[in-house]
Amino acid sequence: MTEYLILTLAIALLVSGLLMVLFPKMLDRVERALNRPVGEHHVLSLRAGLPREREIEAFLNRPVLRRAIYWDQWIRRQPRAVGALLLAAAVLCIALVSA
Numbered sequence: 791m792t793e794y795l796i797l798t799l800a801i802a803l804l805v806s807g808l809l810m811v812l813f814p815k816m817l818d819r820v821e822r823a824l825n826r827p828v829g830e831h832h833v834l835s836l837r838a839g840l841p842r843e844r845e846i847e848a849f850l851n852r853p854v855l856r857r858a859i860y861w862d863q864w865i866r867r868q869p870r871a872v873g874a875l876l877l878a879a880a881v882l883c884i885a886l887v888s889a
Contacts, residue, residue: 793887800883803876810873817869 809816865872 796883796887800880800887803880803883807873807876807880810869810876812873814869814873817866
């Protein structure tokens with residue numbers, strides 16, 4: 791059972807790592823898709839991780855969600871390096887399952 795969970799995690803890491811390595815410009819599309827409201831409700835928010843970002847959004851009368859993904863600016867500057875790290879984590883998970 792645990793092996794299947796680790797293998798599923800490895801596949802998710804592998805796919806996301808490959809996407810970041812091969813298509814680094816796709817990060818903006820993913821961000822826009824996650825920030826898009828469903829109907830009139832904001833379901834999820836992808837944030838840049840800037841200081842006091844929630845206070846700024848509250849001041850601008852934007853809905854401030856409790857659940858938010860904070861996107862680090864380093865990921866935006868180095869998407870291929872992050873993709874390589876994700877691929878390395880996937881390989882590590884696969885090695886853990888096969889051992």
